[in-house]
Amino acid sequence: MTSARTAYRASILHSIADPAEVGIEASYEYFDDGLLIVSDGRIEALGEAESLLAELPAGTEVIEHDNGLLMPGFIDTHIHYPQTGMIAAYGEQLLDWLNNYTFPAEREFENPEHAAEVADVFIRELLRNGTTSALVFGTVHKASVDAFFSAAEQRNLRMIGGKVLMDRNAPDYLTDTAESGYQDSRELIERWHGKGRLHYAVTPRFAPTSTDEQLASAGQLLREYDGLYMHTHLSENRDEVEWVKSLFPQCSGYLDVYDHFNLLSERSVFAHGIHLCDDECRRLSETGSAIAFCPTSNLFLGSGLFNLPKMEQHGVNVGLGTDVGAGTSFSILQTLNEAYKVMQLQGAKLSPFKSLYLATLGGARALRLEDRIGSFAPGNEADFVLLDYHCTPLMQYRMQQARTLDERLFVLMTLGDDRAVRATFAAGQCVHQRD
Ligand code: GUN
Ligand code: ZN
Missing domain, CATH: 2.30.40.10 (Urease, subunit C, domain 1)
Incomplete structure (x- = not known):
């Protein structure tokens, strides 16, 4: 041959x-x-x-x-494909933005044809921007994940995705149950995980929208299959952090909720991590978990300034995320542009070579894929x-x-x-x- x-x-x-x-x-x-x-x-x-x-x-x-x-190729360690059509939604911070814009947009994915159309637009947009791998949220609907993986498989892309788990504090039309979320995830894992260049991520949306039972079932999935990712949000917005404390009073903080359900590991990726204390950074580091730094989103939703030097001091893995549709661009170049400004506002610098690292090899390391992508080894x-x-x-x-x-x-x-x-x-x- x-x-x-x-x-x-x-x-x-x-x-x-x-x-x-x-x-x-x-x-x-x-x-x-x-x-x-x-x-x-x-x-x-x-x-x-x-x-x-x-x-x-x-x-x-x-x-x-x-x-x-x-x-x-660029590596985007946090993005929501179902939010492609609602990028640039005016006027709210995280919790109102979710209720007013995000949940209604995600409802549309109960229609598989809609999911297929958006998945195609989404993958084209990633590729137009030079992004060749991404860690991607679907919606609560199984068919949303089928549409995403089909579109990625057609182009032989290395992609990671998963179905949202969400069994409380969301509209009825968008919730699963601990049991149905577990079963649907299993079905998707069996269908897609390890097929070609695809990987599955167990995807609880964030602590407030899952019961204890559902977070426990996420941990169970991670134990049952090798090589799965865990993908969620963490400490993005101050009101969100207070809400988590009130929902999980037995836990010492936001990260501890995930820790309690054994969701921290080398294949865990947490988006944002803006409002973390030193103990939480230490725990991320010792478990090998990664944070997705999403500057355009953090500025757009007024969430806060991510402290990259603090993560470096603690040895936490960090990748870059666009977080579309709270993020305002699919472009990792534009994401770096905003990351530089986030550092400037904290009196720190982001060198072009650190930026190159975050956009490529650093992203691959955050996703534990550095033996396959992220450099020309x-x-x-x-x-x-x-x-x-x-x-x-x-x-x-x-x-x-x-x-x-x-x-x-x-x-x-x-x-x-x-x-x-x-x-x-x-x-x-x-x-x-x-x-
Ligand atoms: N926290 C929970 N869900 C979301 C989401 O869809 N986008 C962002 N930026 N944060 C979230
Ligand atoms: Zn997000």
């Missing part, structure tokens, strides 16, 4: 470590004139074009990408993006003044959005090409 080998010649950048652990210089690899060799959907080699071209088997196709950067799956330094007149003009890689990267992350994504590849196949 001949292998399907293609080489991409471009300026190539990838993150190889967390700058917080090894310093900036040791955290990335960059080839100004680089070559990425992809074979059978995986990374075969990366290096200087001149030397690799000399050894390339005769007849290998070489695709050239000028005036831009080739890097690993040989053998990894070939998920990557071609970014365009000339995508708008302003970007092109600004890039003429940028002298160094870190300057160009920072400009890309500050001004860039879907327009900067020339093409997106998953497992070596082109899954988006800008017009």
